[in-house]
Amino acid sequence: MALTWNRPVDWDYGDWRKAAACRETDPDLFFPVGTTGPAIDQIESARCICHTCDAIEACLDFAITTNQEAGIWGGTSEEERKQIRKIRSATNRIPSHN
Numbered sequence: 001m002a003l004t005w006n007r008p009v010d011w012d013y014g015d016w017r018k019a020a021a022c023r024e025t026d027p028d029l030f031f032p033v034g035t036t037g038p039a040i041d042q043i044e045s046a047r048c049i050c051h052t053c054d055a056i057e058a059c060l061d062f063a064i065t066t067n068q069e070a071g072i073w074g075g076t077s078e079e080e081r082k083q084i085r086k087i088r089s090a091t092n093r094i095p096s097h098n
């Protein structure tokens, strides 16, 4: 399983983990070492699983909200999540004109 199931969870993210397509897969696939060489195939294999997963949106939201830096979450790499965080952060700084 790509996710760490025994970590404390103080927030309500529902039951999305039960729908995780990676529950029965090798966790190492979702936590490749590096971004080159064999890790490229690992990352793509993990992404393929994510894109069949009913929990992909909830998983990504969890990863962004809880600052999961390592691994593939919701079909995204570490770098992609950094970009999403930057965009969300910038969007949250735009003043409202209500």
Ligand code: SF4
Pocket: 002, 019, 020, 021, 022, 023, 030, 049, 050, 051, 053, 054, 055, 056, 057, 059, 060, 072, 073, 074, 075
């Ligand atoms: S989106 Fe990927 S990492 Fe997240 S629960 Fe689904 S298969 Fe696992």
